[in-house]
Amino acid sequence: MASLDLDTPWLYSSIESFDGSLNIHIEEVNSADSLDSVDNSKSIVNYSRNIPKPPPLPAKICQKTNNQRWLADSCNVPKETKDLWDRLFKEGFAADVHIITENDSVIPAHYIVLCVASPVLKNFLEQSKPRNGIRYIKIPGLPYNAIYVFIRFLYSSCYDEGEMEKFVLHLLVLSHSYSVPSLKKVCAHLLEQHWLMTENVIDVLQLAKKCDVPRLSLSCVRMIVKDFKTISSTEGWKVMKRANPSLEQELLESVVEVDSRKQERLKKIEEKRVYLQLDEAMEALLHICKEGCRTIGPCDKVLKESQISCSFPACKGIETLVRHFSSCKMRVPGGCTQCKRMWQLLELHSRMCSEPDFCKVPLCRHFKEKMQQQSKKDEAKWKLLVSKVITAKNALGPFKLRRSGFS
Structure with a gap:
């Protein structure tokens, strides 16, 4: 049985890596040579008159929820519409914007679509001056294919899974830089569910923080805390330690905090186990003193050693304590450990x-009278212990499970 001393505290991946910068910007093309290269590259219910209409049904919260769900369903865009917008982008029909990427490659687009899809692009395009009816902007620093996937998404929200996986980091940067939350959500989900590994989690975490993706950041931190020993030995951690010491400190603090919570949780579990054992001990003690158990019980009960096993598993431990208590020559508070437990x-x-x-439990009334003579400090300790035992017992509810025994 656990000691009941009142003085003790009962009471990385094969996908192309991203090394770009978040300093993404757009440049208006002013060079005539550049423009030349661009030009060359291109029910009704019937009621009886005698029966009045029934009053409307009372409004319910669930009706609002159902209406909201119906509205969401009614906004689903059919595949034909997506294909139409996808075709408009790929064919570049009547395009009035040319997006220039690396190596002077060109992606035709439409002014109105870009303005509606991205407030950042809208702001720049509204300030740019068209030449021969076409506006020219340049997005440097990123691969042509990544920008192509990005612009296509602005039209139809469509993308190829292979391209998305290959350029997911670039697309996350583009979606953040040009304020396209729907694309950012897709990128974050892909990274969180299919891309995170011990070798790249540090890099993804830093990018998620710069792109303001809190859920992805949290997933990265949880992964780091869970496998800190392995991740802290990766090359990504070493680079981060030199370049971003404040992030290293933040992660170390997270590890310490999680470990502290774990220790506190284990401590509470152990305390609860002790309080449940005490509750079982109280039941076993009352059972022995009132009804008797095998070879020990009140004087007015006939005891049979061969009787069926007791339903109180804690009885064996209490029986041992009682037998020792009855024969110990040091049976005083503060004497031997077993007697002290019994008291x-x-x-x-x-x-x-x-x-x-x-x-019928011995000394029950004696201790009731003794309570009046105890100090407030001792009284507070006992009240706290009783409260903890009762709380642990009530937490089990009506379906209380017995433990294998009382130790």
């Missing part, structure tokens, strides 16, 4: 007993 169990029972005048 504490008896006093705890007395404090939990509601019928001391009829109780």
